[in-house]
Amino acid sequence: MAGVGQRVSAGRAMITPLAVLNFCMYMIILGIAGWALNRTMDLSPAAGGNVGATAAFATGFGNRATLFLVLFALIAGVTGIASAIAGIVHAGLWRAESLATAAATALVAWLLTLLAFGLACKEIHTSGRDRRLITLESFVIILAGTQLIYLIFLHGIMSTAPATRDPDYAAGTGEPHMKGPGAAAAV
Template sequence: MAGQGVKPIASLLLGLNFCMYAIVAAISGWALNVAIDRGFIIGPGLVLPAHFSPVFFPIGNAATGFLVIFALIAGVVGAAAAIAGVHHIRTWNYDSLPSAASSGIVAWALTLLAMGLACKEIELKGRNACLRTVEAFLIILSATQLVYILAIHGVRRI
């Protein structure tokens, strides 16, 4: 089958993307846990602060809540897309391409959404090292996921 030359590239990108998506999901999960543990608790007799946001995160800035939630979703969907991609890499035929390509495109779209929020968070400044790691990984993943999608479409009929 033609297109066997891009199979090693697609395999490398698949492994890289899986590891990066897992790291993004883990750090985003940690940040969500911090927000739940340190968040504002409304008890009897307490009122909401003047600028309270339902997506309040005690770390980072105003965009952190949205970034963490969308990065967590993108990380989980991206890792699942990588698992679907393993089947395509193993078989490398037209029957396995649609599932790998569609899940990869959905993961890429969610990664682009999270990357846009990461860019907004970078613009607002005031975040810690873990959030900067998530931002960097999302920016890198937006490119590597696109290259992976293009590589798996390298399968051509003879």
């Protein structure tokens, strides 16, 4: 049976590649969703187009779910980028503080990706979309899974890795080591 140290090493070895993979995929999502949002703005009446913002997606390259998918994909993409950067920083520092940051941003990014995932499923069900939007849907669906795996690795490390504990804290107490005499050390 593998020891705690071996599980931590395996998790540490997987965090960086998953973070880099997610970073690249979220960048692709941002590019495609940004294109779709730009296209909508070009078709809107304020830009000289002849259709409204929600109807712009339904005319030619999307359907009524597309606007919401694009907006949530943009939000999920930005938080996913933050999650990947926090994970890469954590892999370099390997401290409890960076682990907490990476795990928290990964959770938020995964939840927002799940919202976009639901909208991608709705858009697939509604049909009538452009090939770029099919690519966006595919990446959102894949990222819902890869971000979950990344999150599982981070939380697995949190639960099994005493090596990630801050050395300034006493083992198991959660209290800092006191350096110096009584009251002066507490300040």
